[in-house]
Amino acid sequence: MNRKALYILSILLTSNILYAESNNPDQKIEFKAFKKSGIKLHVFKPEKWKKSDKRTAIIFFFGGGWTGGTPKQFYPHCRHLSNKGLVAISAEYRTKKSHNTEPLHCVEDGKSAIRWVRKNADVLGIDPKKVVAAGGSAGGHVAACTGTVSGFESESLKISSIPSALILFNPVCDTSPAGYGNSRLGKDWMKISPLHHINIKTPPTCIFHGKADTTVPFSNVFQFKKKMDELGLRCELHAYEGQKHGFFNFGRGDGSAYTDTVKKMDSFLDSLGLIGNPKQRNNK
Numbered sequence: 001m002n003r004k005a006l007y008i009l010s011i012l013l014t015s016n017i018l019y020a021e022s023n024n025p026d027q028k029i030e031f032k033a034f035k036k037s038g039i040k041l042h043v044f045k046p047e048k049w050k051k052s053d054k055r056t057a058i059i060f061f062f063g064g065g066w067t068g069g070t071p072k073q074f075y076p077h078c079r080h081l082s083n084k085g086l087v088a089i090s091a092e093y094r095t096k097k098s099h100n101t102e103p104l105h106c107v108e109d110g111k112s113a114i115r116w117v118r119k120n121a122d123v124l125g126i127d128p129k130k131v132v133a134a135g136g137s138a139g140g141h142v143a144a145c146t147g148t149v150s151g152f153e154s155e156s157l158k159i160s161s162i163p164s165a166l167i168l169f170n171p172v173c174d175t176s177p178a179g180y181g182n183s184r185l186g187k188d189w190m191k192i193s194p195l196h197h198i199n200i201k202t203p204p205t206c207i208f209h210g211k212a213d214t215t216v217p218f219s220n221v222f223q224f225k226k227k228m229d230e231l232g233l234r235c236e237l238h239a240y241e242g243q244k245h246g247f248f249n250f251g252r253g254d255g256s257a258y259t260d261t262v263k264k265m266d267s268f269l270d271s272l273g274l275i276g277n278p279k280q281r282n283n284k
Contacts, residue, residue, distance in 0.1 A: 140171025
């Protein structure tokens with residue numbers, strides 16, 4: 001067995017152990033109340049975490065076509081990143097099945113999650129200037145909207161809902177007829193189409209997408225990166241030949257795609273100084 005195969009095997013074995021642990025977040029916190037049921041943040045904390053820490057926070061939004069889905073999708077990613085020193089969160093947001101809502105409300109909840117985390121930085125032990133938004137598919141759309149689309153705010157604008165960076169897994173970046181979800185959104189499609197709202201405040205972005213994705217077309221992220229490049233904004237696009245929608249998820253296939261995307265995610269975060277405990281980084 002060569003060195004690369006051993007590396008992948010070690011990651012998979014570790015991930016399987018961590019996955020069992022990851023079924024139980026360290027804490028669940030309601031961040032937004034509704035009559036039917038509130039929505040919560042599923043929080044994973046690093047070892048030796050303290051309220052006085054100034055750690056990076058990352059918030060993942062699950063996929064499900066704005067119709068369903070579960071925060072458990074990103075539990076493995078959260079546990080992995082909490083082991084890297086981040087406060088990692090898998091967020092709930094309202095969907096068609098849970099609250100009979102539309103995609104516009106999903107975007108509103110994504111912004112609320114970021115704002116709540118920033119507002120409660122002292123409780124979570126995080127640096128409010130280091131809050132990353134991430135997600136897959138429709139959840140990638142929610143994350144992308146927080147870094148591009150204005151409006152859809154349900155709280156005070158004194159605290160920003162724009163993240164410090166974006167990590168997107170086969171995200172919906174284009175809701176035009178050429179993208180995904182146009183029939184669902186109708187005349188409102190441009191209001192929450194990240195591609196059409198990229199601006200100079202859009203944060204550094206890292207995207208993972210399969211070229212064989214027949215659900216959310218690869219072209220939608222290609223166009224997103226092209227526009228980011230035109231504005232001189234950082235955007236990494238990692239394209240995966242032959243990979244279909246959801247290829248990056250833990251437990252999918254032989255696990256090599258999960259391992260590779262996680263490794264590249266770590267590298268992206270590290271390049272921005274967002275990995276680990278800042279006190280440890282400062283002591284290097």
